[in-house]
Amino acid sequence: MIKKFLLTAVTAITLMAALSPAMVHADDPKPDPGGVTTGVASDVPGFVVTAPAELSDDDKKDTNKVAAYTDAKKAFDDYTTQSKTEPLAVKLADNVGHNRVAINFMWTLVTGFLVMFMQAGFALVETGLCRAKNSSHTMSMNFMIYPMGMLGFYVCGFAFMFGGLGAIGTMGGYAGLNHEITLNIAGHPFGILGWKGFLLQGAGYDTAAFALFLFQMVFMDTTATIPTGGAAERWKFSAFMIYGCFIGTIMYPVFGNWVWGGGWLAQLGTNFGLGHGHVDFAGSSVVHMQGGVIALIFCWLIGARHGKYDKNGKIVHPIMPHNIPFVMLGTFILAFGWFGFNPGSTLAGTDLRIAVVAVNTMIASATAALATTLYMWWFKTKKPDPSMMCNGMLAGLVAITAPCAFVSAGGAALIGIIAGIVVVESVFFFDRIGIDDAVGAISVHGVNGAWGCLSIGLFADGTYGDGWNGVSGT
Amino acid sequence: MIKKFLLTAVTAITLMAALSPAMVHADDPKPDPGGVTTGVASDVPGFVVTAPAELSDDDKKDTNKVAAYTDAKKAFDDYTTQSKTEPLAVKLADNVGHNRVAINFMWTLVTGFLVMFMQAGFALVETGLCRAKNSSHTMSMNFMIYPMGMLGFYVCGFAFMFGGLGAIGTMGGYAGLNHEITLNIAGHPFGILGWKGFLLQGAGYDTAAFALFLFQMVFMDTTATIPTGGAAERWKFSAFMIYGCFIGTIMYPVFGNWVWGGGWLAQLGTNFGLGHGHVDFAGSSVVHMQGGVIALIFCWLIGARHGKYDKNGKIVHPIMPHNIPFVMLGTFILAFGWFGFNPGSTLAGTDLRIAVVAVNTMIASATAALATTLYMWWFKTKKPDPSMMCNGMLAGLVAITAPCAFVSAGGAALIGIIAGIVVVESVFFFDRIGIDDAVGAISVHGVNGAWGCLSIGLFADGTYGDGWNGVSGT
Amino acid sequence: MIKKFLLTAVTAITLMAALSPAMVHADDPKPDPGGVTTGVASDVPGFVVTAPAELSDDDKKDTNKVAAYTDAKKAFDDYTTQSKTEPLAVKLADNVGHNRVAINFMWTLVTGFLVMFMQAGFALVETGLCRAKNSSHTMSMNFMIYPMGMLGFYVCGFAFMFGGLGAIGTMGGYAGLNHEITLNIAGHPFGILGWKGFLLQGAGYDTAAFALFLFQMVFMDTTATIPTGGAAERWKFSAFMIYGCFIGTIMYPVFGNWVWGGGWLAQLGTNFGLGHGHVDFAGSSVVHMQGGVIALIFCWLIGARHGKYDKNGKIVHPIMPHNIPFVMLGTFILAFGWFGFNPGSTLAGTDLRIAVVAVNTMIASATAALATTLYMWWFKTKKPDPSMMCNGMLAGLVAITAPCAFVSAGGAALIGIIAGIVVVESVFFFDRIGIDDAVGAISVHGVNGAWGCLSIGLFADGTYGDGWNGVSGT
Amino acid sequence: MKKIEAIIKPFKLEEVKDALGEIGIEGMTVTEVKGFGRQKGHTEIYRGSEYTVDFLPKIKLEVVLPNDRVDAASAAIIKAAKTGKIGDGKIFVTTVDDSVRIRTEEKGDKAL
Amino acid sequence: MKKIEAIIKPFKLEEVKDALGEIGIEGMTVTEVKGFGRQKGHTEIYRGSEYTVDFLPKIKLEVVLPNDRVDAASAAIIKAAKTGKIGDGKIFVTTVDDSVRIRTEEKGDKAL
Amino acid sequence: MKKIEAIIKPFKLEEVKDALGEIGIEGMTVTEVKGFGRQKGHTEIYRGSEYTVDFLPKIKLEVVLPNDRVDAASAAIIKAAKTGKIGDGKIFVTTVDDSVRIRTEEKGDKAL
Ligand SMILES: Nc1ncnc2c1ncn2[C@@H]1O[C@H](COP(=O)(O)OP(=O)(O)O)[C@@H](O)[C@H]1O
Ligand SMILES: Nc1ncnc2c1ncn2[C@@H]1O[C@H](COP(=O)(O)OP(=O)(O)O)[C@@H](O)[C@H]1O
Numbered sequence A, B, C: 001m002i003k004k005f006l007l008t009a010v011t012a013i014t015l016m017a018a019l020s021p022a023m024v025h026a027d028d029p030k031p032d033p034g035g036v037t038t039g040v041a042s043d044v045p046g047f048v049v050t051a052p053a054e055l056s057d058d059d060k061k062d063t064n065k066v067a068a069y070t071d072a073k074k075a076f077d078d079y080t081t082q083s084k085t086e087p088l089a090v091k092l093a094d095n096v097g098h099n100r101v102a103i104n105f106m107w108t109l110v111t112g113f114l115v116m117f118m119q120a121g122f123a124l125v126e127t128g129l130c131r132a133k134n135s136s137h138t139m140s141m142n143f144m145i146y147p148m149g150m151l152g153f154y155v156c157g158f159a160f161m162f163g164g165l166g167a168i169g170t171m172g173g174y175a176g177l178n179h180e181i182t183l184n185i186a187g188h189p190f191g192i193l194g195w196k197g198f199l200l201q202g203a204g205y206d207t208a209a210f211a212l213f214l215f216q217m218v219f220m221d222t223t224a225t226i227p228t229g230g231a232a233e234r235w236k237f238s239a240f241m242i243y244g245c246f247i248g249t250i251m252y253p254v255f256g257n258w259v260w261g262g263g264w265l266a267q268l269g270t271n272f273g274l275g276h277g278h279v280d281f282a283g284s285s286v287v288h289m290q291g292g293v294i295a296l297i298f299c300w301l302i303g304a305r306h307g308k309y310d311k312n313g314k315i316v317h318p319i320m321p322h323n324i325p326f327v328m329l330g331t332f333i334l335a336f337g338w339f340g341f342n343p344g345s346t347l348a349g350t351d352l353r354i355a356v357v358a359v360n361t362m363i364a365s366a367t368a369a370l371a372t373t374l375y376m377w378w379f380k381t382k383k384p385d386p387s388m389m390c391n392g393m394l395a396g397l398v399a400i401t402a403p404c405a406f407v408s409a410g411g412a413a414l415i416g417i418i419a420g421i422v423v424v425e426s427v428f429f430f431d432r433i434g435i436d437d438a439v440g441a442i443s444v445h446g447v448n449g450a451w452g453c454l455s456i457g458l459f460a461d462g463t464y465g466d467g468w469n470g471v472s473g474t
Numbered sequence D, E, F: 001m002k003k004i005e006a007i008i009k010p011f012k013l014e015e016v017k018d019a020l021g022e023i024g025i026e027g028m029t030v031t032e033v034k035g036f037g038r039q040k041g042h043t044e045i046y047r048g049s050e051y052t053v054d055f056l057p058k059i060k061l062e063v064v065l066p067n068d069r070v071d072a073a074s075a076a077i078i079k080a081a082k083t084g085k086i087g088d089g090k091i092f093v094t095t096v097d098d099s100v101r102i103r104t105e106e107k108g109d110k111a112l
């Protein structure tokens, strides 16, 4: 009983905090909850020319700094005079900027909706691959992880992950989320955790921050859903609810901050000259590898399902899927959602590379599915295996997630083929060593997530990615 | 047999009317079916300065009216001279306006598509919660309500509801739908019914009017589908077809006109100074409460399903759902579609508040689902109940529909929690008093629709909504 | 065994080719893989005035040609001087152009995603209408056709179909795909096949080309999936895989090139003055009729399923659907995807006719579904037949696909009614003559595809379509 | 010992079970079967072609009980299962040589 | 009275029903069962691990009829159900002490 | 010839089949049934209203075998199927007058 009162008390307090309008420090950039001031002339790339920062005394000694300063100054003055003679153009620029930001908002939101729909895909794949008697349990786990993960992310996960993100470039440049806890080790800043925007209040109550919240939240939920597949059919519902509280609050946001929130993994490039640091366009590592690893640990800890292995670890009864149409409908929904997952990660409809990203995602999924089917059919079990076809397509999608914006269609095709073969070997491997993964989550998300990260280095063709993680050059 | 000839005759006449190109009165604004003239410079907010209306003689005596007139006149003259010196800017403004209107069109259409997909969600939830032997019947009812409702709305429903809407602000300002039948009671105009745009002809044959038609039609279909859930498993198909004819033609449009079509409920603010009048951002009252009430009446009239209650009204055999995965897939599709339902109601992709609306919708659905699950688990039946989890999430979505644009994330969370608990109590209440609601439609849509309307007053935080229903101030 | 080595060798070579960065001929327009240079001032309709082409000597004799030239020259000079005085406006125009192209990109991609999702719809409809024992087989066929078709299209299908397309007008005007193999018969050019952009390399590696690839690829997959429905339950999986290799590489692209790729069917208008030549807005003929005819041939060749007909061809056991909810969920997904199919074919979010196209699609699907239901109910079998309701709605959707942009709402309604009745008669007809079509694919897609093409001539109301296939006037 | 095999209409199962409960018979085994008899199936139409549904869902109830209880039991079943419309079903009585309760290995009447 | 219990291959049901119909036997009860016998199951492979499917779907047909009709009925069943391949099934004949038609409470042969 | 009808708990089927296999009994027929006996069902709650689930899933195993094999077979079944908890099930032995193997029309014990 105490457990209940404890929890009702905690909820009451958080809600009090949620409702009280936290104030915004004077010097912080003003958030725009009504969406009225976001999207102005400064969002029009290359239009507004800002005055250059004043040179400090010793800067003045450096001739090329001085030359750069004068050029910038002259450009600024020309712009100011010209904008006086073209008041209508300047007024129009605000609307052009607003249109551009509106396009980026719409792209981020629509792709965010698509990624949210992937929850239904995961639920169907997992339920289809398990036994009928557990279909309610598996569906309910997949159903509840969505609200649980979201609320964890809403209360503190978002603040931890993006508290110190800085300006949200593509959506009006709002820079209110500017507080990152950083350790100084050997003279280099190591970003550990963000610390702003709790309960989406104060600095968090801004349309751009909300759009970012929606997009990043559905990414977090993808990670949260993967382990429910791996460890399906043997997870007590109450234990699952506890897991649900931690994935959204701590587990995902901390690692997420390091890679996407400006944390030390992203700073590797600027700190130690390691190229762009840890590059992950749409989350092979942050989302899928993390989900796969969590699934691995759960499957290992909980152990295999009764009846699958005999005493000495040989598979006696493979546990059969109860509904192949569910599995394939789920995979189609995931492939459909993935069009939101990868292209959406530009957070910008105006970045026309989205077309290349979408096609790369599609091609990799196709070559992976075909590779898995043929590999199983000809080399492994002499028969096409419907469930492996789905695992193959998902493996391709996971693998292309990190490199999708940096590779050409040919690269994407090759990444898919290798992913398709890797997933088959790894499913067999985990089965052999006795780790009972109900849906192949460890192989599809974990192993192929890793392969996705590796493949960036191998296949990036330099047509995109300039200035990634603050390092110029592709 | 006569019934058949009668109906074929009626269809023939309507089709004759549908094909004959109705003429447009000379003084009416010209519709733009080809989408060529919609979206011009005047759609760029704050760019074109129009000449102020000439002052009438007695106006001229009022000094500040005169002052206002002269300022406006001066601004207009400056604009005209300046536009001569900046012809390119003015030419560009047309395109910026067209881009802005295109963004709004795309947002309205894409969100409209998402809301249309909710039909599949409703069908799955209702079929899953009913018995297998009735799955074909329930699915077919949900399937046929979509075309029936649409055709009713196409023939006359749209004209009744939006005949007198006036200018469609966000999509090119087309104001051809300008005929509202108004009663003058005690000096105040009471809008009762629109009377223009029948069969989407004449003034109705305009791209903006078509976009509005699509969006409002899928809203009407949501209302039409709710009663098929409530009164499932005991509704003769032919009787259902008759209901289908009336929901789209009369029942929904009349009430819809009063709230959204500029009818007397919207005019309460301007007429009697009651704030903004009846405010309902995305339709808690218009869509959900109406659907819930119709479901209540049907369940009451038709009575309970055999075997559920014994003579003295005690539940003997609760009728069990036959397919929980269907119910949860359906709920996910509804949550996915709801991202079109609420954010879409801005009819404008350029209104950046859509991000806040989307996140509020998500948060309310999460807190409601969690509140229902924990409330059932700890206080009511000591066990998590999958079907109630879905009802909880849907209750949260319904409740947030009206206040979604006016509240902060904290407010949305609280609205969700209360909705989650209210839905449980009301399901139990209706079961106790003998009204057999197969899917909990009355509790989810009716009761929570009402709660949604109430919550606007309680939680609105004034960051949005200026000038709603023609009343300034938030 | 040789079969395997053969294939692994072929894949290795194609991948080598795919990876090697094909060079682009100097004089060809430069592709823009990074999406940086696409979308500039020239994309703002009516803004940039280009210098007129120099008159050849004999042109100079033609007075009106000379007059036209001087006007164009004057306009060009005015524009050049004016753009010097309005540098900011000109700079802004680049961004306005980029916004416009970004809107078109986003529309093409989002509608492309919706069409991709139709694969799940087809899979569900076909699996639901067949027997449970074949559900895995039917789903797997529908699942694998997506990757197989895509890879065929990627390797050479796209190059054959759009190799000679010329400028992609709405998405930045990239004109790199400019090589069409043309036969000169009786002085008129007959476009037969495109020959550029193999493996999306060289001239193909451009964001606009990739966006076009995605959109056209999912169209091709729709054609590829139709025969798997018609000839379901009797198609050996390996034979199906071979079919999969040819549909994407040869069968679809060749016919597609003739209609949409600038081939001879499209040139009928310019060559022989036959109006606009073969007009097909969204693919009633290219996609659906082709799919239906392939399904007809397969059903005919393979013959009927055992037990359905007795010796003398009378239907003894109609093979019953095993899952009506699947069929209806699939039809809803198809109707949802169709909103991407028709409105998407404008390849331009800025073409506001998309609202009219979407509503026409919806209305036709509604009237068709209703017409089929009532026709079956009253005149044919005296009972509403769930599977025919779905076939009715799909028939309406297929029929409206070609005329959707050229007709008014009334026209769409009528096209739908006729489609609804035609589909019933044709299902009965094919059953009678002994062609066993498992899902009614021949009637829905083949017969109604043809009716869609015919209906353009009958119902086009001239509000749209100026300049189609290079012929002015609607 | 005797075994009563009753073929009844599915919606009657509840009533028959209660009727047997009232005369102290607690154990029975139930199987879903398809019956074919004078109660003809009905013809259905699917997409224009007719087909007959001739096997109707029925429930087979098997109760093993001591000889002296047979008449009481079959009377109870008949009273509960009878609707007077065709297709109410049949009762067959067969002899059981021996019976064993697996849990306790008790034999004969004690095993029921 | 005698009861014939025939275990046959599922796709033979239609033919056996017609064969019995021709010799005037209208009533029968059918159950879906799983058979295990000399016709071995087959091994399947799912994601790389093998498993045997040893229970094969069969149909159990029960017909109660007067003693003099038994031989004719079993001959008809055999003729219709025989494919000559292993797993065709079995026919068992047992004695039925009494039978009652629930609708009319007729007893004995009249009840069939 | 005799027929053993054993009602057992579903998850015991594998063990019982192996046990019979060990004493050379290869052929059997299995049916999914619902049992009702001293092992009471349990009450469930759905959306606040309670209902009892009283029929429990069981498996009915039918083996026809020569008279001299009956005791060995039932002993084997009991040993494999016994859990000691209530609801382990029953074994009923009935006489079979005749049996025929459809494939070869062999009669009597040879047909088993
Ligand atoms: N000879 C029989 N042997 C076994 N079962 C029978 C026999 N005759 C009828 N049945 C079963 O009894 C059910 C009812 O019998 P039927 O002849 O249709 O109605 P009634 O017994 O009321 O005349 C049938 O559906 C069938 O399952
Ligand atoms: N001893 C038995 N008791 C009951 N059913 C049996 C017995 N032997 C076989 N059967 C049933 O008969 C079916 C066919 O028998 P099987 O031995 O496989 O082939 P055949 O009878 O042609 O040799 C089995 O699948 C099983 O259902």
Ligand SMILES: Nc1ncnc2c1ncn2[C@@H]1O[C@H](COP(=O)(O)OP(=O)(O)O)[C@@H](O)[C@H]1O
Pocket (backbone or CB within 6 Å): D026, D027, D028, D029, D030, D062, D063, D064, D065, D101, D102, D103, D112, F007, F034, F035, F036, F037, F038, F039, F040, F056, F058, F085, F086, F087, F088, F089, F090
């Ligand atoms: N008299 C009976 N006739 C037929 N089947 C019976 C009879 N009694 C019990 N059974 C079957 O045996 C199963 C177990 O019997 P039950 O009384 O529950 O436990 P136990 O036999 O261990 O006391 C029941 O579920 C039912 O299927």
